[in-house]
Amino acid sequence: xxxxxxxxxxxxxxxxxxxxxxxxxxxxxxxxxxxxxxxxxxxxxxxxxxxxxxxxxxxxxxxxxxxxxxxxxxxxxxxxxxxxxxxxxxxxxxxxxxxxxxxxxxxxxxxxxxxxxxxxxxxxxxxxxxxxxxxxxxxxxxxxxxxxxxxxxxxxxxxxxxxxxxxxxxxxxxxxxxxxxxxxxxxxxxxxxxxxxxxxxxxxxxxxxxxxxxxxxxxxxxxxxxxxxxxxxxxxx
Amino acid sequence: xxxxxxxxxxxxxxxxxxxxxxxxxxxxxxxxxxxxxxxxxxxxxxxxxxxxxxxxxxxxxxxxxxxxxxxxxxxxxxxxxxxxxxxxxxxxxxxxxxxxxxxxxxxxxxxxxxxxxxxxxxxxxxxxxxxxxxxxxxxxxxxxxxxxxxxxxxxxxxxxxxxxxxxxxxxxxxxxxxxxxxxxxxxxxxxxxxxxxxxxxxx
Numbered sequence: 001x002x003x004x005x006x007x008x009x010x011x012x013x014x015x016x017x018x019x020x021x022x023x024x025x026x027x028x029x030x031x032x033x034x035x036x037x038x039x040x041x042x043x044x045x046x047x048x049x050x051x052x053x054x055x056x057x058x059x060x061x062x063x064x065x066x067x068x069x070x071x072x073x074x075x076x077x078x079x080x081x082x083x084x085x086x087x088x089x090x091x092x093x094x095x096x097x098x099x100x101x102x103x104x105x106x107x108x109x110x111x112x113x114x115x116x117x118x119x120x121x122x123x124x125x126x127x128x129x130x131x132x133x134x135x136x137x138x139x140x141x142x143x144x145x146x147x148x149x150x151x152x153x154x155x156x157x158x159x160x161x162x163x164x165x166x167x168x169x170x171x172x173x174x175x176x177x178x179x180x181x182x183x184x185x186x187x188x189x190x191x192x193x194x195x196x197x198x199x200x201x202x203x204x205x206x207x208x209x210x211x212x213x214x215x216x217x218x219x220x221x222x223x224x225x226x227x228x229x230x231x232x233x234x235x236x237x
Numbered sequence: 238x239x240x241x242x243x244x245x246x247x248x249x250x251x252x253x254x255x256x257x258x259x260x261x262x263x264x265x266x267x268x269x270x271x272x273x274x275x276x277x278x279x280x281x282x283x284x285x286x287x288x289x290x291x292x293x294x295x296x297x298x299x300x301x302x303x304x305x306x307x308x309x310x311x312x313x314x315x316x317x318x319x320x321x322x323x324x325x326x327x328x329x330x331x332x333x334x335x336x337x338x339x340x341x342x343x344x345x346x347x348x349x350x351x352x353x354x355x356x357x358x359x360x361x362x363x364x365x366x367x368x369x370x371x372x373x374x375x376x377x378x379x380x381x382x383x384x385x386x387x388x389x390x391x392x393x394x395x396x397x398x399x400x401x402x403x404x405x406x407x408x409x410x411x412x413x414x415x416x417x418x419x420x421x422x423x424x425x426x427x428x429x430x431x432x433x434x435x436x437x438x439x440x
Contacts, residue, residue, distance in 0.1 A: 040354070
């Protein structure tokens with residue numbers, strides 16, 4: 001059987017990989033180690049790529065939908081009767097926020113806490129935290145400068161901590177009558193507060209580090225969870 | 238809720254329908270973005286942008302093509318736009334898929350008969366190699382070899398001919414072969430160097 005050269009085979013390689021195989025090309029491959037190597041490599045690349053997708057299920061983070069939904073609501077593209085009375089519908093998308101918008105959001109936090117009844121306190125606070133978390137993660141992907149991050153961290157976390165402190169004082173006033181409960185709360189909150197201090201230190205040292213900001217947000221979330229739990233326990237007495 | 242029903246409801250602004258469509262397709266879109274940019278933060282931004290564009294236009298969807306194809310076309314365009322901005326170039330699809338035309342495309346280097354890639358490709362070095370591909374090659378490779386799309390679907394997504402899709406895929410694989418061989422040779426050199434300095438230190 002007539003065969004072909006390596007160069008001629010290379011010209012047919014694309015159609016070969018597509019399943020079109022001429023007898024002369026097949027004869028060449030049988031007798032050419034170099035071209036066998038090329039085919040082996042291309043098949044290895046193809047099978048590795050395929051198993052890459054099949055073996056590794058990639059779950060996108062939930063914050064993408066949270067942020068997307070806020071944007072859709074802000075643009076008036078979706079209508080959800082349940083959310084119309086919800087304060088979060090007024091929040092602009094984090095990724096596009098300026099400092100003014102952040103201040104607006106902090107003001108929105110204040111409005112949430114103004115006049116809320118004690119049973120609603122914890123739940124409202126968690127909603128606020130979710131909004132701030134979206135802000136932090138959204139801005140995190142904007143690749144801002146360190147200065148911008150320093151300003152952002154101050155403008156967002158300082159009022160957030162202030163709000164947490166207010167909730168903490170309220171929780172302690174609910175439980176002040178029981179010294180054992182108060183001591184236990186102090187102990188647990190001290191652990192979380194230490195964690196927050198460490199995370200804030202990391203963020204201040206590396207304002208652009210998204211992982212550090214994620215940890216800080218997680219620390220605030222832990223404190224809010226703890227306060228929420230305490231509030232619920234206080235209500236249950 | 239089936240996809241067709243979700244599309245119909247989303248066209249009238251139903252929030253649950255939007256979420257359903259997002260849940261149905263988010264993994265594949267995120268995976269596409271992640272393979273294309275190799276970076277989770279950027280992949281998250283791009284996924285959000287692709288869905289945002291989709292939902293802004295969902296009222297105009299008339300079902301001429303599959304919804305997933307339409308969404309992937311949007312996602313690929315969003316990613317390519319991002320990659321163009323990153324490279325600081327305003328280039329056409331042809332330009333970003335044909336970077337080596339002056340030299341006749343990928344080199345036809347059939348050498349190194351003793352070195353085979355089989356068994357030595359892991360996810361890390363494959364992603365590194367994919368990251369180095371020109372955007373057009375990368376798109377077709379990720380869509381075809383990673384995500385399993387057919388050339389006719391890719392042609393629709395990329396807005397090119399089926400032949401062009403096949404050609405780009407072949408060039409992408411050949412370029413990946415070169416990159417992976419370079420990576421293996423580089424690793425072998427480093428190992429030899431480390432072994433040499435280690436044995437030198439013992440003397």
